[in-house]
Amino acid sequence: MKELKMFIDGKFIxxxxxxxxxVLNPSTEEVIARMPDGTLDDTKKAIDAADAAQDQWEKIPAxxxxxxxxxxxxxxxxxxxxxxxxxxxxxxxxxxxANVETLFTADYLEYMAGWARRYEGEIIQSDRPxxxxxxxxxxxxxxxxxxxxxxxxxxxxxxxxxxxVTGNTIVVKPSQLTxxxxxxFAQIVEEAGVPKGVFNLVNxxxxxxxxxxxxxxxxxxxxxxGSVSAGQQTMAAAAPNITKVSLELGGKAPAIVMDDADxxxxxxxxxxSRVINTGQVCNCAERVYVHKNVKEAFxxxxxxxxxxxxxxxxxxxxxxxxxxxxxxxxxxxxxxxVDKAIKQGAKLxxxxxxxxxxxxxxxxxxxxxxxxxxxxxxxxxxGPVLPIVExxxxxxxxxxxxxxxxxxxSSVYTQxxxxxxxxxRALKFGETYINRENFEAMxxxxxxxxxSGIGGADGKHGLEEYLRTHVxxxxxxx
Numbered sequence: 001m002k003e004l005k006m007f008i009d010g011k012f013i014x015x016x017x018x019x020x021x022x023v024l025n026p027s028t029e030e031v032i033a034r035m036p037d038g039t040l041d042d043t044k045k046a047i048d049a050a051d052a053a054q055d056q057w058e059k060i061p062a063x064x065x066x067x068x069x070x071x072x073x074x075x076x077x078x079x080x081x082x083x084x085x086x087x088x089x090x091x092x093x094x095x096x097x098a099n100v101e102t103l104f105t106a107d108y109l110e111y112m113a114g115w116a117r118r119y120e121g122e123i124i125q126s127d128r129p130x131x132x133x134x135x136x137x138x139x140x141x142x143x144x145x146x147x148x149x150x151x152x153x154x155x156x157x158x159x160x161x162x163x164x165v166t167g168n169t170i171v172v173k174p175s176q177l178t179x180x181x182x183x184x185f186a187q188i189v190e191e192a193g194v195p196k197g198v199f200n201l202v203n204x205x206x207x208x209x210x211x212x213x214x215x216x217x218x219x220x221x222x223x224x225x226g227s228v229s230a231g232q233q234t235m236a237a238a239a240p241n242i243t244k245v246s247l248e249l250g251g252k253a254p255a256i257v258m259d260d261a262d263x264x265x266x267x268x269x270x271x272x273s274r275v276i277n278t279g280q281v282c283n284c285a286e287r288v289y290v291h292k293n294v295k296e297a298f299x300x301x302x303x304x305x306x307x308x309x310x311x312x313x314x315x316x317x318x319x320x321x322x323x324x325x326x327x328x329x330x331x332x333x334x335x336x337x338v339d340k341a342i343k344q345g346a347k348l349x350x351x352x353x354x355x356x357x358x359x360x361x362x363x364x365x366x367x368x369x370x371x372x373x374x375x376x377x378x379x380x381x382x383g384p385v386l387p388i389v390e391x392x393x394x395x396x397x398x399x400x401x402x403x404x405x406x407x408x409x410s411s412v413y414t415q416x417x418x419x420x421x422x423x424x425r426a427l428k429f430g431e432t433y434i435n436r437e438n439f440e441a442m443x444x445x446x447x448x449x450x451x452s453g454i455g456g457a458d459g460k461h462g463l464e465e466y467l468r469t470h471v472x473x474x475x476x477x478x
Contacts, residue, residue, distance in 0.1 A: 010196025053197030
């Protein structure tokens with residue numbers, strides 16, 4: 001049985017609480033490891049270590065800080081197979097997607113390292129003679145990252161890479177469902193020679209570890225990827241110290257299929273963005289609005305495609321489209337949402353139930369006859385379920401798509417540029433994908449609005465989340 005350790009101040013720390021949390025393989029329901037049930041004291045030690053290391057870390061030239069990111073990326077590539085296998089085992093990802101996550105994490109570290117020579121401040125003209133106004137971009141200080149289970153390895157890099165290259169230190173808490181990959185990441189950090197205290201890893205429960213990562217007065221910024229309720233709790237914990245928060249929360253992404261859409265492309269992209277990671281991705285297409293003129297043809301292709309999705313144990317089968325849901329609670333939640341939709345009047349076209357009695361597998365599911373008031377349209381499902389709504393007027397599609405408490409991503413399928421931009425101007429979401437699957441690029445800006453979050457990640461703007469502005473007024477003699 002693998003027993004994980006925390007990584008604090010450059011050292012792997014034995015379990016101080018004596019209590020453990022089991023880590024399950026969601027395909028088999030077998031215990032594959034156990035992680036320390038970390039304490040408040042563990043968390044404070046990690047934050048103190050990050051605080052002690054921060055000043056010296058910030059003094060190092062950015063390009064030198066970036067060199068450590070490149071070393072970590074190289075370490076990931078050396079352990080590609082091991083990391084891929086672990087992501088499959090603890091998260092239920094398909095082998096292909098787990099491998100993409102592994103290599104994309106290395107890519108992301110290299111990408112963010114490239115900003116070391118490119119992020120910059122400004123010199124502004126003053127209204128006074130002989131004065132210049134300087135805007136220096138400086139590190140925030142100690143940052144913390146609270147990680148989800150759905151892309152657990154990549155999210156370490158998404159939070160740590162921009163933090164470290166800009167001179168911040170960081171403490172991360174992985175999900176208790178998927179902590180093994182983070183343990184490997186910490187090993188690679190140690191092997192890369194990152195100075196002690198710059199990167200710290202604490203395991204445990206969100207109510208203990210996560211709360212302190214947001215509430216501790218030494219923390220300058222807390223970044224969380226998770227549920228709306230977790231985001232609300234993080235904001236509340238950060239509020240007394242006015243700590244900066246960056247939140248990527250839930251989504252209920254609409255996909256709008258116009259009557260001039262390439263239906264083959266639309267069906268392929270929507271299925272891909274619905275069954276990826278078994279539908280457990282916040283920017284996945286979660287509801288589909290289809291023009292009545294193409295509804296029948298679209299449904300025929302969609303149902304055939306969903307029935308053809310290959311589902312199985314990714315530990316044993318390489319060529320799969322979908323594995324299990326991550327835990328028993330997720331399986332229960334998806335089943336309840338489908339059952340409730342049917343009671344509210346939705347028609348079950350395919351799927352709708354658990355597969356087998358071992359592992360948390362659920363059938364790819366399509367629901368027709370859905371209205372915008374049904375809970376299946378309004379609540380995040382986080383499973384391989386597609387509810388379909390028919391429309392005849394583009395303005396109805398826009399209104400229904402925007403009728404949501406979420407505002408993360410959206411997608412549009414049309415071959416008319418005027419139509420595409422009419423929708424882009426009207427949709428109230430942080431991202432819109434046109435004629436492609438719902439998956440962001442590292443050089444973009446992954447950010448939502450409304451209850452989907454505050455702040456954002458990726459690209460130049462994501463990097464700037466980890467910087468503060470220091471204004472200097474310098475007046476000289478003429």
